[in-house]
Amino acid sequence: MLPYFDPDYEYFNQRINPPRVCIDNSTCSDCTLVKVDSMNKNGILLEVVQVLSDLDLAISKAYITSDGGWFMDVFHVVNKQGQKVTDEKTIQHIEKALGPDSNLLLGGEKEGSSSPGRSVGMHSIGDHNAIELKGSDRTGLLSEVFAVLAELGCNVLAAEAWTHRTRVACVVYVNDAASGQAIDDESKLSRIEQRLQHVLRGHTGVGDDDDGCRPVAHTNFSAGSNTHVDRRLHQLMHADVDADLDGAVSGAAASSGGEDEEDRPEISVEHCEEKDYSVVNVKCRDRSKLLFDIVFTLTDMEYVVSHASVSSDGTYGMQELFIRRKDGCTLEKDEAESLIKCLEAAISRRVTEGFTLELCGRDRVGFVSDVTRVLREHGLTVTRAGVTTVGEQAINVFYVRDASGQPVDMKTIEGLRVQIGQTVMLNVRSVPSSAAAAVAAKAPGQRRQTASGAGALSKVSFFSIGNLLAKLRA
Template sequence: MAGGSWAYFDPEYETLSIRINPPRVSVDNTSYKDYTLVKVDSVNRHGILLEVVQILTDLDLIITKAYISSDGGWFMDVFHVTDQQGNKITDETIGYIEKALGPKGQTGDGLKNWTGKRIGVHSVGNHATVELIGRDRPGLLSEVSAVLTNLHFNVLAAEVWTHNMRIACILHVNNDDTTSRAVDDPVRLSILEEQLKNILGGGEDDENVARTNFSMGFTHIDRRLHQMFTADTADRDTEGSVMRVEADFPHFKPKITVERCEEKGYLVVTVQCRDRAKLMFDIVCTLTDMQFVVFHATISSDGPHASQEYYIRHMNDHARDTEGENERVAKCLEAAIQRRASEGLTLELCAKDRVGLLSEATRILRENGLSVTRAGVTTVGEKAVNVFYVRDASGNAVDVKTIETLRKEIGKTMVLNVKTDPSQNAKAPETSGWSKASFFFGSLLERFRT
């Protein structure tokens, strides 16, 4: 309205309640023999549950039980946690939890989504973060890593997931030590972008179009992979193609139900499946990105099995009770659980970091007829650790002779550790973040040092 005026809005008002009532964190490491109790009380806001779960899982902690309540504008969480070996956590970890979840660690900004451009490679400091998604095929990761090697990019960290015949990959790269060119050289990045685009294939009008994206600033790598897959395969996941994947991963077939609670207006989501590391994170991440708020939840693991129940509403404060919406929630959760599921052979490789190491490892796997279903790459000092979940080109278990051939070829330049049937290990150790891989590799590094 002409001549009107707008009321003054203080940008700090949104965080006022958090500053007046800062989060309270209590870590009890003495009352219980078998686990550590972590309690978090805070003003409620969208995404806070994901933040808490994300911090706990990034510390490699196993959440055996959890109780969530956030009615009345106040968020209250209780977690029973252990380390990867099933022991109570150390004082050092307790200090980090209290700092990360306490008043100084809570900014009130929540977790943000970064939407990438359709085509692009973005430089962050001395590192470039490259996001790829496209149709999966045998040897694709080998081709991608070969392009990076030819252009003299070194892979510092990477995460690769495959699902529904699609592959999503995030790579953290920098230059090799022999060039003075900056990692954000627009010419090099343009060449990298074009070559990766050609490898991934797919045209602008192809429903299976490949994308090379970039993220603005820091984003949590596991959450970003979930977002990439959700945006790319929403139609496939909700139109029944997940049924084919279930045949490939029978041990990871979750049972999910979504029902309406008429009395309180909630959607009640129950999940029963084989327990594993990061299961709660994957579910909470998916619900949060689907704009659901978790009001109550009960999490429990009994041996190899997990049972989780969530009472949720949309952010607009009502539950969508249509049959189609309920099915969509169930299918999206099912897909999120299965993306991290891997069966077959696990290869852990450790060697001195150098440009072309990932290319060499994936080339050997490809030449021996192996297909990578999931992978994690990291560097710790001068050491590089690559972890691959592999199957043969037909999707079957890897032959013993192939394993021996791998030992002979890879063992010349790298320390190799082989694990069979990781699906039987319900809590296979995993970690996350840019500074470390999504796999537990401490013992392998010790072997390499000796």
């Protein structure tokens, strides 16, 4: 007979040594220090970085150590304006999300993110279904997807879409337009899935398993309601594209709108014999959420970060990460090559150039469908998208380029403004090219802003559903 084992004993040490977080605004003159100490567990670094990233805090420096049973991190952060974090509500959220009252150690991974509004089960948008989509990208694809949903009586509450290397991944939250509740009719769910599959396959009619190739179309009603949105989009992109290592570099350049060779991340993996680590070195254009994307990739590939140093010179971000596999072993040569390709893809996914279109109007069924149809009619390709509903207002943000991958002509923008009409507020912002951003980063008066860690590409930051919803709930 096996001896009795109290299930609460597993967390006993964590209860007597709860996580501690300190927000320090006095040590540094130009940034806030966030210090986190806690018992160590697998994935804890990603959860901490996720909380900071979801609040749109730029990380300019970080010192990370988690060898043995203890986890100690120091992050230098600033807000979106490049200033110290002094907002009391933001500070309280960090303390609650990472402090002794958080679920950082007590089953945090199982219960989902503690960050506001960034999980598939966003309670703020009510009862809903989460739909995951991935497939080959083409001009007008999102317009067709949203048109199908509107036609089938689905109200789009929120959505996020990424494109990369001619592929697209999207998570859409819908409910029944008539009842305002989640769709529970199995026949209707099946009909929606079939129609979306048809749209994703496009004019080629290629199925998911034709010729034994990777799937070109995938639709799934997500069962896991606590998956972080950015994590899930990375996973969809990773499983569909990044495992395909052949031609990854050329594909990345082709879909990034003409990415220069010098703009490609410099990534190397070496072996540290003295401490028996694999050392990952990354140097690339600095930008918002860079550390999150790198840490996510390592965590999802089941590597453990034991030590790390992160810094930024204002234009480039440098990261040195000492890692091992979960079993304590260092990486083999073929593993290192695969990791480099996957990190390159994860870093380049968020780099977007062109124009940002921010649209706000009264919410109604088919609003997103109508907006994306107008974009398609003007020959615009959506490279990134964020959609949400707050009260009676629909807020849509799109990164767009023309069909040839070039920046959008201002005449097109003006024609777009006329066709959308006076009932929808439209704000247009230009995202600087990599070269222009680099020059701006070195210009007088810009140094502090870029040195904050947001980097040259983040002066026009991507729309954050979580940040907006957190402010509205405050």
